[in-house]
Amino acid sequence: MKKIDQNAVTYGMPIELMMENAGREICNEMLKKIKKYKIKKILVVAGNGNNGGGVIAASRHLSIYGISLKLVILGTKNSLSTPSKLHLSLIRKNPKIQIIYSSKNLKKVLSEIQNSELIIDGIFGIGINRDVIDPHYSIISAINDSNAYVISNDVPSGINADSGKIYNIAVKPNYLVVLHKPKKWMMRPKTLKFIVANIGIPIEIDN
Numbered sequence: 001m002k003k004i005d006q007n008a009v010t011y012g013m014p015i016e017l018m019m020e021n022a023g024r025e026i027c028n029e030m031l032k033k034i035k036k037y038k039i040k041k042i043l044v045v046a047g048n049g050n051n052g053g054g055v056i057a058a059s060r061h062l063s064i065y066g067i068s069l070k071l072v073i074l075g076t077k078n079s080l081s082t083p084s085k086l087h088l089s090l091i092r093k094n095p096k097i098q099i100i101y102s103s104k105n106l107k108k109v110l111s112e113i114q115n116s117e118l119i120i121d122g123i124f125g126i127g128i129n130r131d132v133i134d135p136h137y138s139i140i141s142a143i144n145d146s147n148a149y150v151i152s153n154d155v156p157s158g159i160n161a162d163s164g165k166i167y168n169i170a171v172k173p174n175y176l177v178v179l180h181k182p183k184k185w186m187m188r189p190k191t192l193k194f195i196v197a198n199i200g201i202p203i204e205i206d207n
């Protein structure tokens with residue numbers, strides 16, 4: 001998938017636009033669950049990579065429907081990837097989105113996880129490359145212990161996207177929005193409930 005992303009960028013498709021498309025698709029799935037389960041308390045959790053950027057964009061799309069939510073940024077503004085920073089800048093004046101930085105208040109993040117009814121997991125995508133330590137470990141653990149309905153962006157955070165193997169911990173989502181196309185291991189029966197989102201990768205470069 002990393003190669004497909006790079007090919008799309010070389011082709012002329014900016015990551016920021018694919019992130020925008022991912023955000024809209026994730027928002028559409030959120031809207032369905034909000035309606036189905038009459039959800040009020042929504043928490044979006046964004047890591048510092050582009051997986052986080054997709055869920056930041058999803059937050060903005062959801063706010064367009066008049067829905068309020070809380071957005072946790074794992075780390076600081078400066079630790080975000082460049083495309084994610086753009087999407088964060090688009091919500092800086094958005095009154096529907098309350099931003100919480102984990103670097104400033106981890107306790108609050110953990111209690112928000114406990115209190116939420118819908119959690120969007122944008123902690124790690126295909127970029128995870130090592131075991132998870134704190135604060136990410138405690139956050140993933142709290143998400144798994146919560147009663148919230150959990151939707152993951154692209155890959156459940158903590159799983160190696162190529163092999164499907166868990167590092168030392170992973171989010172256990174109720175639902176997954178896979179970007180572009182499913183990873184091979186996802187096709188195993190009963191692995192996960194997922195939908196595939198078109199994020200605008202041109203078919204010419206899909207190999």
Ligand SMILES: NC(=O)C1=CN([C@@H]2O[C@H](COP(=O)(O)OP(=O)(O)OC[C@H]3O[C@@H](n4cnc5c(N)ncnc54)[C@H](O)[C@@H]3O)[C@@H](O)[C@H]2O)[C@@H](O)CC1
Pocket residue numbers: 005015018019020022047048049050051052053054055081123124125126127128129130131132133136153154155179199
């Ligand atoms: N076409 C694209 O490129 C798009 C990609 N998106 C998403 O972006 C993801 C790939 O983005 P990235 O390559 O930025 O990767 P990730 O978003 O998976 O995150 C990588 C970041 O996490 C850090 N990291 C890795 N393992 C860690 C660990 N165990 N503990 C703490 N930090 C750790 C890395 O140092 C890096 O800063 C994809 O899975 C996809 O979901 C979408 O959001 C939008 C469009």
Ligand SMILES: [K+]
Pocket residue numbers: 051121122123124125152153154155156157
């Ligand atoms: K994820």
